[in-house]
Amino acid sequence: MSNLKSDDNDDYKFLRIIDAMASINQKVNLIGVITEIGISKQSRGTDCCCTIKIVDESNASSGISVNFFAENFEKLPHVESAGDIIQLVRVVMKSHRSGVNVLFDKKFSSFAIYEGREGSKFSPYQVSSKFHGRDQDKKFIAGLRKWTVSHRPETASNDFLSLKDIKQGNQSTLICKVLHVCEVKDGEWLLFVWDGTDAPPVNIHTKLDEEFDNPLPLQLESIPLSRNVLCKFPTVGTVLRMTNGNCNEKLGLHLLKPGKWVQFKNINFEVRYGLWCGILLSKSKFSFLPDDDDHAIHCRRTYEEQAESKWDRKPFTCLPWPSKVTDTDHQDVPFVTLMDVLTYPEVIAKFRCVVRVVATLPGHPRDFKAPCGTYRIRLTLEDPTARIHAYIYAEDGVKFFWGYPSIDAMIKKHNALLGVEETDDADSDEKPRNPPWVECCLCSYNIDETDVWGSIRYRIFDTTLVG
């Protein structure tokens, strides 16, 4: 067995994956195409670790897992795109209940990662310490690149969800673009991802009479994103928040770079305060997809079509038209999304939107009037892109409620607006609400000349609650 000897010639030999699998406990050299990248995490020992999956011609479908350990996250492989090529020198083949896998031993193994695209350069974009490139490597890399052109390794799963199809609970795969990443607490990350589709509306369970002390939040992050960040987000389609907050392990999520299309595997979805939230688990995986990934291209194209069609910025589930619960003047004005509203470049502006009213403050119509007798209400509006507070004041309230109806009539209108089921029992506040899509006119303005953007407010006008 030549590989038990310290034979320099062995360094020039790459084994096919299928042959390496028969070389248990031996040091081998491998070269393969990366199809999957596990999230880096802190190991239970002293190291950081991650697992990637590679394929080659001998094992094109299932591939083999390679486990890396390193003293810190920086020393682990940072794969820029699924489909890239990794060269592994002196790694150990290990047998395990789950089959054979590869161990990268930091004492003597080394790696180099190359772009996978045919025609790209032969210098690696990341090398481990101890790696020494050789001229002969080029031949193998060129060979693998050529192979991937005709046998595109399956990097993106066919069994993935769009945000428009998400459901609570079951683990699934999501293909999406990372828009923004931030660390909210030590080791706790919030990712903002998007695929151009609208996540489905969900029932609201909060109690309206608790809205003052415990208001329905506008977003899941305790510190709202800055206007600068928000303005870089697309204005059509849901921006989903994803968190590793319930995962005990420390995950290397700083490696997720905004702008990349990513496939997340084994993630969960939850609803928090009526907002969808993606949940990263320790067994979640992600892989960056190449920019020309078919699905990414499809999402981009759909988005561009929607963004161009100025008349169709209605939520995906609002078909064919919003409910007739409200009516607006200015029927000729096209609908925009709440993200359009939040990112509009001028402070003073007018908009027409399709929204759900998910909460009101005060929670009961008996309190809708200020002591002076004029209307004063705060609505929490949402569409698939954002939530905002919008106020109804004075004359706009008279228009909205058709004057000053009786309290019974007001309660009926309020229930219709908030999607509260009318029941005989007094506890209708306990029931989840399912607000209908309604249209409204909004105007924006500032209340402080010294802090124009920080003091921006939204008001409802020229809108009538038909009931």
Added chain:
DNA sequence: TTGGGG
């Protein structure tokens, strides 16, 4: 040492 399938 650590982790590793579906």
